[in-house]
Amino acid sequence: MLTVAVLISGTGSNLRALLEAARHPDFPARIIVVGADREADGLAHAEEFGIPSFTVPWHEHESREAWGEELARQLDVWKPDLIVLSGLMRLLPPTLVARYSPRLINTHPAYLPEFPGAHGVRDALAAGVSETGASVIVVDDGVDTGPILAQERVPVLADDTEHSLHERIKPVERRLLIDVVRGIATGDLALTPSS
Structure with missing residues (x-):
């Protein structure tokens, strides 16, 4: 079973669709955690489906790299097989991309x-x-330039x-x-x- 972490910034409509798909017993992946860079409305979907969540507020970190380090710490607790950026409106720092690529989509x-x-x-x-x-x-260091x-x-x-x-x-x-x-x-x- 593929384990998936989903990262959001907003309402989480893609997250909800993925949660609904993963609810079916024959779907070969499970959402194990949802993270956000702010108090996003979409975190309510995680709560509704009984999925743990975490927030790493962007504004509480002095740099993109520091924010990425904390995000990596949170993700490493869960050790997901795949990380889905679902409306995350932040560019990930290169160190974070290098750490998880190509398991970032x-x-x-x-x-x-x-x-x-x-x-x-x-x-x-x-x-x-x-x-x-x-x-x-697949997420790479560019802006929407990774393999399709x-x-x-x-x-x-x-x-x-x-x-x-x-x-x-x-x-x-x-x-x-x-x-x-x-x-x-x-x-x-x-x-x-x-x-």
């Missing part, structure tokens, strides 16, 4: 390498493209707003994330080491 609301960064949906709309997408990647594990296109409609487009991307992101975690757990999907 992330979702992104764009068809990478198109529109990396924190505003993938907004950037796609600003570019006037007819389609964008969702991706699941799964992705799918999502059309951009003429009347789309950032909100409406993001709401159509989210279900695709969730499905891809669940499929990737299942594939890693069964051995059908290999984690590509970061170069």
Whole structure:
């Protein structure tokens, strides 16, 4: 059974989808802990499902490296097989990435390498493209530059707003994330080491 830690910053909609999938007896992975970089609303999902959680507040640390060291200490208590960044809105320090890679994966609301960064949906709309997408990647030291594990296109409609487009991307992101975690757990999907 693959053990999974999930790190969040916000409402945790991808986390909830993963928790619901993992509740099924035939799902080959279990969420063992949820962490956050703030008092995130999504921690309520962990509580509802009886999953332990921890918080490593970003603002309480003098540097990204110091925050990453404390995050690593918390994760090492649980020794997860896989760490999922699920809306964690912080760049991990290189030392943390090196420690866990390639067992670190992330979702992104764009068809990478198109529109990396924190505003993938907004950037796609600003570019006037007819389609964008969702991706699941291995985390590396770059910004959304790691090896792609799964992705799918999502059309951009003429009347789309950032909100409406993001709401159509989210279900695709969730499905891809669940499929990737299942594939890693069964051995059908290999984690590509970061170069």
